[in-house]
Amino acid sequence: TSDQVDMISYITEENKRRKRKRIILIELYFESVLLGMAYLISHRAPRGIGSFSDDEHKYTLRKYLLKDMYDGSEAACYDQLRLTKRNFHDFCTMLCERCGLSSSVYVTVEEKVAMFLLVAGHGLKMKLLRGTYKRSLGTISTHFSAILRAILSMHGEFIKLPDANVQSPNDYKWKWF
Incomplete structure (x- = not known):
């Protein structure tokens, strides 16, 4: 027990x-x-349409467009910017070094120059750039003017004035030149 x-x-x-x-x-x-x-x-990341904020989406889109434009193929860069990739990068460097152009907080020098070249080279309206780059017209206009002033400040290197001693040809079509 x-x-x-x-x-x-x-x-x-x-x-x-x-x-x-x-x-x-x-x-x-x-x-x-x-x-x-x-x-x-x-x-957990948010689901559905709002997974990115609008600003992040705009930034990603601009980065993709620009990378595709001036770091893509040589033909695509020339077709869109009217410059080869090397000339485009050299032009941006020249504007930075000689004219003091610099990237702002939100817009790089390359993007400023690309927007300028699209307007000047293709006659593209700034409103179309607004839709493509998701920038305001004020921003596009400001940067366009800044690039234009920088280029005009280097007019001596880009614009060759005609020599006054050269006789014009007798061709009647020459008067337009």
Whole structure:
């Protein structure tokens, strides 16, 4: 009988220990599930259409357009900007070094020059650039004027005035030149 009582007390203690162990494991499980859910909720990206803000979308679009334009193929760069890639980058560098042109917080020198060349080279309306580059007309106009002033300040390097000593040909069509 004493052995039976000892056996019963041992079994009871063993059951209590197992029950405590189960309770601790269940608590740990629920804590880990709650922590996992909290992590997923706090680090989850928004879904659907609003996954990017409008500003991020505009920035990404402009970056893609410009990268495709002046870092893409040579033919695409020449077709759009009327300059080869090397000439475009040299032109941007020249405007920065000699005219003091610099990138602003939101617009790079390359983007300013590309917008200028699209308007000047293709006769593109600034309103079309507004739609393409997602910039306001004021921004486009300001940067266009800045590039134009920079180019005009280097007129001695770009514009060669005619020599007054040269006789014009007798061709009647020459009068237009």
